[in-house]
Amino acid sequence: MSAVPSNKFARQHVIDPEICIRCNTCEATCPINAITHDSRNYVVDFNVCNGCGACVPPCPTGAIDNWRDVARTSPFTLEEQLSWDTLPPAQPIPASAHDEIPAEVRELTQLASAGQGPATKAPHSAAEPCLNLYTPAKPVTATIAGNLSLTGEGASADVRHLVLDFGPASFPVLEGQTIGVVPPGVDASGKPHYVRLYSVASPRDGERSGHNNLALTVKRVTHDHHGNTVNGVGSNYLCALKVGDRVQVVGPYGATFLMPNHPGSSLMMICTGTGSAPMRAMTEYRRRRAAQADGGELLLFFGARLPQELPYFGPLMKLPKTFIDINLAFSRVANHPKRYVQDLIRERGDTVLRMLQDANCFVYVCGLKAMETGVLEAFRDVCRERGVDWESVNTALLAQHRLHIETY
DSSP: SSSOOOEEEEEEEOTTTTTTOOHHHHHHHTOOOOOEOOOEEEOOOTOOOOOOOOTTTHHHHHHHHEEEETTTTTTOHHHHHHOSSSSSOOOOOOOOGGGGSOOOHHHHHHHTTOSSSSSSSOOOTTTOOOOOOOOOBBOOOEEEEEEOOSTTTTOOOOOOEEEEEEETTTOOOOOEEEEEOSSSOOOOTSSSSEEEEEEEEEOOTTTTTSSSSSEEEOOOOBBOOOOSSOOHHHHHHTTTTTTEEEEEEEEEEEEEEEOOTTTTTTEEEEEEEGGGHHHHHHHHHHHHHHGGGGOEEEEEEEEESGGGGGGTTTHTTSSOOTTTTEEEEESTTTTTTTOOHHHHHHHHHHHHHHHHHHHEEEEEEEHHHHHHHHHHHHHHHHHHHTOOHHHHHHHHHTTTTOOEEEOO
């Protein structure tokens, strides 16, 4: 970290390559493009980073939260950082030289390390998550207990529901968290494949209640977002696994995309495709607790190309309307106009606005990156059409940690 000048020394922001799972969260959240990566490492540009701390709280592993005191004339270069397999040890500088590091730089570092950056925090009543129980260096072994197809005949993609059993190993997760899977083998450079992240699709007490297992929603990746043929290493590996096969798992990760637990709290859930995984986890947790009657409203906007491509379509249709308000959008149904989740948000504008303004309602958006802008624009339109200032509503959502977005 060095954008604030000093005469001789600066505090440089670095990323621990041993802990980093290459999830791209830091690069995506950096507001000034100070973070970049190659096929192996994510690194911070000493000459660009201003120490704002925006990248620190969202990092699921804490790999981003590392700093080294360096001479301003010889910081770690990008090339050096890209070659690291481990962080270099911290080198002490003379005690008197610490005065050369400006106070504002030290303060920014402390704030970032304390998680006081601008990122959204978990709801105030969310349960305390467990984090980083298992690392790429020391993963846990899970056994495949189920691998079921979620897509119907004629679907353009293979989406599967996988159940991972952890046997005697402790692996507690909360709704909204993610896990990492370590595909076997090596990449083109001869190094082990890096971790692939997947959202947990089951509630905290397991895919089967009371069992030490969890579920994932995995789409077999055969094409990228531009239609080019690719072979997704992690997704193809997982989708091909059979019952009894073993898989290496790391995590759990995620401390913010968590559901509230206080009585009367409501959820507005907006998702596409496999972005439904955390929404399924939250919905199933509420369903299992329905007898306690302590949950608020559940409003779901769910989009897919075709009904047969919408994960969990059958189980969703069995949920009573008194339990969850379901709104489905399909964009590729023959002889029907294209409809997206943002179209449904506008159609349900009165309900959406009421929930956006409700301090007990928490909003979750998960899916492809392209949907994020459309959803926020739909919120803006809903407010404007009803004479409400979206910026004020959005400010309240962010201040109260009620708007949670995970797009990829």
